[in-house]
Structures are given as C-alpha cells and as structure tokens.
Amino acid sequence: xxxxxxxxxxxxxxxxxxxxxxxxxxxxxxxxxxxxxxxxxxxxxxxxxxxxxxxxxxxxxxxxxxxxxxxxxxxxxxxxxxxxxxxxxxxxxxxxxxxxxxxxxxxxxxxxxxxxx
Amino acid sequence: xxxxxxxxxxxxxxxxxxxxxxxxxxxxxxxxxxxxxxxxxxxxxxxxxxxxxxxxxxxxxxxxxxxxxxxxxxxxxxxxxxxxxxxxxxxxxxxxxxxxxxxxxxxxxxxx
Numbered sequence: 001x002x003x004x005x006x007x008x009x010x011x012x013x014x015x016x017x018x019x020x021x022x023x024x025x026x027x028x029x030x031x032x033x034x035x036x037x038x039x040x041x042x043x044x045x046x047x048x049x050x051x052x053x054x055x056x057x058x059x060x061x062x063x064x065x066x067x068x069x070x071x072x073x074x075x076x077x078x079x080x081x082x083x084x085x086x087x088x089x090x091x092x093x094x095x096x097x098x099x100x101x102x103x104x105x106x107x108x109x110x111x112x113x114x115x116x117x
Numbered sequence: 118x119x120x121x122x123x124x125x126x127x128x129x130x131x132x133x134x135x136x137x138x139x140x141x142x143x144x145x146x147x148x149x150x151x152x153x154x155x156x157x158x159x160x161x162x163x164x165x166x167x168x169x170x171x172x173x174x175x176x177x178x179x180x181x182x183x184x185x186x187x188x189x190x191x192x193x194x195x196x197x198x199x200x201x202x203x204x205x206x207x208x209x210x211x212x213x214x215x216x217x218x219x220x221x222x223x224x225x226x227x228x229x
Contacts, residue, residue, distance in 0.1 A: 040222075041222075042121075042205050043205070048216075056216050058216060107163060110159055111160045
C-alpha cells in the first residue's frame with residue numbers, strides 16, 4: 001500500500017508569484033483534502049476534492065484553487081502569493097465509498113513547506 | 118472564540134508517566150473525533166478515531182469523548198521519549214465535505 005506523497009518538499013517564492021503543489025493520494029482512496037498549517041498552529045482546511053470536483057471549502061480566498069485528476073492525484077494552486085501564505089501545506093486522502101457510506105479517517109502526506117519572501 | 122480549543126503546552130513529563138491531553142469544542146454538531154501525532158516538520162499521523170461519545174483503547178493510547186461536556190481526551194500510558202511530539206485533536210460533522218477542524222496542538226516532551 002502506497003502512502004500519501006507530496007512534491008516538492010520545500011519551495012521558496014517571492015510575493016506576487018504563483019505556485020503549484022502536488023499530491024498523490026493513498027492507494028484505494030478517492031478523496032483529497034488540502035490544509036494550510038502555519039507555524040505553531042493546527043492545520044486549517046482549505047478545500048476537498050471528490051470525483052474531480054471541489055466538495056467543500058474553508059475560509060480561503062479564490063486565489064487558492066485546486067484540481068483533482070482521474071487517478072485521484074491533486075494539485076493546489078495559489079496565485080498572487082502573499083507573505084502570510086508561508087506555511088506547511090498538507091494533503092490528506094480518504095475514502096468516500098460509492099454506497100454512500102464514507103470512511104472519515106484521513107491520512108496525511110509529509111507536506112510542502114512554502115516560504116514567501 | 119475558536120471552535121476547538123487546545124492548550125498548546127509545552128507539557129513535560131518523565132518517562133513512564135501517564136499523559137493526559139485535552140480539547141474542548143463549541144459546535145455540538147461534531148460527531149467524529151480524531152487525535153493526530155505530528156513530529157517536527159512532518160505530516161500528522163492518525164492515532165485514534167472515535168465516533169460520538171465513549172472510550173476507545175489502542176495499546177498505550179485511550180481516547181475519551183464526552184459530548185455532553187464538549188470535551189475530548191487522549192491518555193498515553195507508560196509514556197516513552199519517542200512519544201515526544203505535537204498532539205493535535207481534530208473533529209468534524211461527518212457529512213460531505215470532511216471539513217475537519219483542528220486544535221492548535223499540544224507539544225509533549227517525555228524525558229528519559
């Protein structure tokens with residue numbers, strides 16, 4: 001069983017630039033959620049993707065956008081980077097069964113540390 | 118007021134001690150409660166997962182949920198230096214969207 005992987009590990013950008021982060025979900029999982037974790041804080045929910053569509057969003061502006069691909073991998077895009085976007089970005093995968101039941105356990109990747117200068 | 122409150126610590130205990138970690142929450146709609154362990158510069162690792170009220174035990178770890186008091190706990194027995202990490206409580210309503218709310222995390226140090 002393959003766990004959740006994320007790339008890149010670290011990234012340094014300057015204010016105003018755009019960034020794309022990538023996530024491969026755990027084998028057998030079909031749902032991906034993205035979180036932002038600032039230093040010393042708990043993760044904050046950005047959004048979730050299921051069946052290639054956004055399926056729930058936290059309190060983040062539209063410059064945070066995402067994609068999910070047919071193989072359930074996902075991208076997080078952030079436009080017009082701001083200094084406050086510096087954080088650890090976490091991807092979590094889970095299983096939403098087609099029977100309507102769902103498994104609430106989310107498994108996290110190691111994260112991408114983004115620094116905005 | 119935050120939806121989930123968690124004392125950030127740090128909490129320092131000697132090896133072998135029983136550790137008690139706690140969170141309170143304000144939203145009575147939360148149904149699913151999780152505890153994650155996060156080592157420095159790593160992603161959170163799911164430790165315990167509980168639905169509604171009650172206790173759940175797994176090895177040295179026991180999770181308790183008291184929905185009437187909106188209070189959840191994680192107990193670690195026979196704590197080890199390798200348990201030194203940040204412990205995050207998390208919860209959600211269990212409906213579509215999986216909008217999981219995390220506490221700020223408690224930093225735990227277990228001294229050998």
